[in-house]
Amino acid sequence: MMQDIERQALDAYSQAVVGAVERVGAAVVSVSAHRPASRAMQQRGIPELEGGGSGLVITPDGFILTNSHVVRRAGRIDVRFQDGRVMPASVIGDDPHSDLAVLRVPEGGLARGELMDSSKVRVGQLVVAIGNPLGFQATVTAGVVSALGRTLRSDTGRTIEGVIQTDAALNPGNSGGPLVDFAGGVVGVNTAIIAGSQGICFAIPSNTAKWVAAQLINAGFVRRAYLGVILQMSGIPPRVADRLGISAKSGALVTDVQADSAAAKAGLIAGDLIVKASEQPIVSPDDLHVVLGRHAIGVSLILQIVRRAELLEVAAQPIELREAA
Numbered sequence: 612m613m614q615d616i617e618r619q620a621l622d623a624y625s626q627a628v629v630g631a632v633e634r635v636g637a638a639v640v641s642v643s644a645h646r647p648a649s650r651a652m653q654q655r656g657i658p659e660l661e662g663g664g665s666g667l668v669i670t671p672d673g674f675i676l677t678n679s680h681v682v683r684r685a686g687r688i689d690v691r692f693q694d695g696r697v698m699p700a701s702v703i704g705d706d707p708h709s710d711l712a713v714l715r716v717p718e719g720g721l722a723r724g725e726l727m728d729s730s731k732v733r734v735g736q737l738v739v740a741i742g743n744p745l746g747f748q749a750t751v752t753a754g755v756v757s758a759l760g761r762t763l764r765s766d767t768g769r770t771i772e773g774v775i776q777t778d779a780a781l782n783p784g785n786s787g788g789p790l791v792d793f794a795g796g797v798v799g800v801n802t803a804i805i806a807g808s809q810g811i812c813f814a815i816p817s818n819t820a821k822w823v824a825a826q827l828i829n830a831g832f833v834r835r836a837y838l839g840v841i842l843q844m845s846g847i848p849p850r851v852a853d854r855l856g857i858s859a860k861s862g863a864l865v866t867d868v869q870a871d872s873a874a875a876k877a878g879l880i881a882g883d884l885i886v887k888a889s890e891q892p893i894v895s896p897d898d899l900h901v902v903l904g905r906h907a908i909g910v911s912l913i914l915q916i917v918r919r920a921e922l923l924e925v926a927a928q929p930i931e932l933r934e935a936a
Contacts, residue, residue, distance in 0.1 A: 627793040634795025636749040637722035638668040644685035665742040665788030675714040677787035704827025713827040727796035729816035744784020754779030760844035772896040781812040790814040836903040836929035839872020842896040862886040877927035887915035
């Protein structure tokens, strides 16, 4: 009897993984990036170097989301689909700060993946990491969400916040592919910018990916208001929330403040918990990113924070991230 129950559970798990892959697999592509070789290598008869990863078609008319580090400095990019078609791709926009880039291929009517609301992801949730390193079929690993709100350092030295960590191993070549829930909805973009990260998967949350992709498609670059803080998601003690009249159960915790930044000049310190920005509730770093993305550079931003169980307001004047870089 127990063995039958275990078999049924395994079958249900297997069916869920298979279903998720079938729903999004056709939108996962292989990305090959060709870069000029060094002069010494060219003298040895090697004209170029080829690297690659995976990508996700996000619109039927050919826009593809991938990692910035997969395509950066590439002289030529080819995209291979599961049906064997190979198409040249152009870089629409590249944002190394988030390790995301958008490509476009000259083709329409493509299968696409749907970017879901990553703020609804929960620790312990089952997820699937999908890639297409060879261009013929998806490679798949499954696991659970191990942690939320992680921070990673991008190649530019800036931190990528709100990162999803899972124990679904990230196979070589799967970087840039989607992390999906069992309904096939995309909740993150897999990234492998941390050396020695085999055996686990870090994914840039889909809410961040949606915001970055929209700006890259519209303008070719991301214009960000910048505070100069490192954040992670943190709960609010119920007694503190009740006393201060805060309905949210979490906020964006400041773990570090960059010297001479807008945040430092506003008086923010490590340990402050941001719960509102421009009258918008902040329950995670993603929410603050959204507010900053819509906020005019140089215009005062009112932040509501919890500090030592007291509710305070501070006014910060964000600068543009490019100016801060």
